[in-house]
Amino acid sequence: MAIQTPTTPMHHPNLVDGTRRHILDLDDFSPEEIELVMATTDAMGEVLGREIKKVPTLRGKVIVTLFYEASTRTRVSFEEAGKLLSADVINVSSSGSSVEKGESLLNTVRTLQATGADLIVVRHPHSGAPYFMARNLERTSVINGGDGWHAHPSQALLDLYTIRQHRGSISGAKVVIVGDILHSRVARSNLWGLTAAGAHVVLCAPPTLLPQEFLDGSYREDPDSSGLASVEVTFNVEEAIQDADVVMPLRLQLERQQAGLLPTLREYSKMYQVDERRLKLARPGALVLHPGPMNEGIEISPQVAHGAQSLIEEQVHNGVAVRMALLYLLVANKEGPPSTAQDTPSGELPRRIRFL
Amino acid sequence: MLEPAPLAPQGENSQRQDASPAERQIMSAQDIRRALSRIAHEILERNRGTEGLALVGIRTRGLPMAHRLAARIQEFEGHGVPVGALDIGLYRDDVALHGTPVVHSTQIPIAMEGKNVVLVDDVLFTGRSIRAALDALTDFGRPKTVQLAVLIDRGHRELPIRADYVGKNVPTALHEEIQVRVEEVDGHDEVVILGERS
Numbered sequence: 001m002a003i004q005t006p007t008t009p010m011h012h013p014n015l016v017d018g019t020r021r022h023i024l025d026l027d028d029f030s031p032e033e034i035e036l037v038m039a040t041t042d043a044m045g046e047v048l049g050r051e052i053k054k055v056p057t058l059r060g061k062v063i064v065t066l067f068y069e070a071s072t073r074t075r076v077s078f079e080e081a082g083k084l085l086s087a088d089v090i091n092v093s094s095s096g097s098s099v100e101k102g103e104s105l106l107n108t109v110r111t112l113q114a115t116g117a118d119l120i121v122v123r124h125p126h127s128g129a130p131y132f133m134a135r136n137l138e139r140t141s142v143i144n145g146g147d148g149w150h151a152h153p154s155q156a157l158l159d160l161y162t163i164r165q166h167r168g169s170i171s172g173a174k175v176v177i178v179g180d181i182l183h184s185r186v187a188r189s190n191l192w193g194l195t196a197a198g199a200h201v202v203l204c205a206p207p208t209l210l211p212q213e214f215l216d217g218s219y220r221e222d223p224d225s226s227g228l229a230s231v232e233v234t235f236n237v238e239e240a241i242q243d244a245d246v247v248m249p250l251r252l253q254l255e256r257q258q259a260g261l262l263p264t265l266r267e268y269s270k271m272y273q274v275d276e277r278r279l280k281l282a283r284p285g286a287l288v289l290h291p292g293p294m295n296e297g298i299e300i301s302p303q304v305a306h307g308a309q310s311l312i313e314e315q316v317h318n319g320v321a322v323r324m325a326l327l328y329l330l331v332a333n334k335e336g337p338p339s340t341a342q343d344t345p346s347g348e349l350p351r352r353i354r355f356l
Numbered sequence: 357m358l359e360p361a362p363l364a365p366q367g368e369n370s371q372r373q374d375a376s377p378a379e380r381q382i383m384s385a386q387d388i389r390r391a392l393s394r395i396a397h398e399i400l401e402r403n404r405g406t407e408g409l410a411l412v413g414i415r416t417r418g419l420p421m422a423h424r425l426a427a428r429i430q431e432f433e434g435h436g437v438p439v440g441a442l443d444i445g446l447y448r449d450d451v452a453l454h455g456t457p458v459v460h461s462t463q464i465p466i467a468m469e470g471k472n473v474v475l476v477d478d479v480l481f482t483g484r485s486i487r488a489a490l491d492a493l494t495d496f497g498r499p500k501t502v503q504l505a506v507l508i509d510r511g512h513r514e515l516p517i518r519a520d521y522v523g524k525n526v527p528t529a530l531h532e533e534i535q536v537r538v539e540e541v542d543g544h545d546e547v548v549i550l551g552e553r554s
Binding site for chain 1: 491
């Protein structure tokens, strides 16, 4: 909000009044939108608990999952979510499609729009790719299913939902995100979502695995990131976990480690692994979340990963309900009142990609 | 009488002016109470008691009405009937016309198989809500019969649907709006008609 041109007070597209067309990150989500997603997820969770877990809501709508990167849970849960809402779901991956022949992202998404796709869920190795798509699509919605190191909003929303389910509310909770924050789109989206929902977020990582802005503290001065002013940063995991309500170790992204960021994996796990001893420093009954897939024995010990405080399987279960809610809120009224976002696409597109 | 409603009116998009002269009460709290008592008797008479009977209220205002009918039935017969809550948001065919409704949970506490189910709603108008409710209900099993109880039947059906129990028939013009206000949601009981041309 801070840097929007002072000329016109622009209407910000949002889910509450049905004007939002894309879900690209949580940095433009209001607390009301987050609450709407949470409440809608409750209703979708009820559908998942039925004997016949299918509703006709999105009958006749076409959802495409376009994945340029490996994924199990995100792709499967979006596909399942679409199918349970009676949409037709088409899965496109980079192998086996014309992407292999060198078709550009722009031509691929234009083709998908021309075939009548109502919504594309995209995962792409390059940060910002979903924004590029959203800018070039007139009729089709985009959900970011993970772009590079940048954002993974549906994962963050399911983390918020899981915390809310167990604590009743997110507001006031101390949430510690531990590990490879530099390469983590989950951490970045969670940062926006958790702070918007009123959580107290602590980031904990070795200095080499933190984005520059968090290393030098400049995130506090950034007028675009005023919501993050309360975020704390520490290199010491014991200090971070002290009295935490939620502990979220991140996967050490072995495939993204350039030489030199870590001395050895063994040293990393010795210094930063969330294990039983360290978890005891947190509040009794603190929740453990992990975005998966896990490297057990590196960022999380097997005892914690499968212990009583772990909600990791529940996260996957909630992932389907959250994604049903997102599909419903974006697609159900697509033929409704012409969205203002269409006229002012910049309103929904990012001010800039941050913290990379 | 014509007090301004303390809470938001029915229908998220309707813009109500408080104490507008175009608002006229057509049922008082007393009238609603009597109508629900009569409907409770009619339900018992038609179904010969409470055996196999279940009430399902359509959110939002059908649900408190279903609970009130269940309380009356308890009073008259000495045993209660199960009450379920149905949210039809995911089954509507007019989402594109009216915007995405906020969906709430459906709670059907008992198996619908073989039950005589009475759907309860506040106003019967086009019949599209009831169509959606019937679809939703069948996802929970196969009831023996489905009956429909409404407080107001205002006509203008767009589907072949009729109510089995009606609190009051109110002939209306299409541009008029009926608002049922119930204590549980709106703070007090009454039914008003809006937008009448004098």
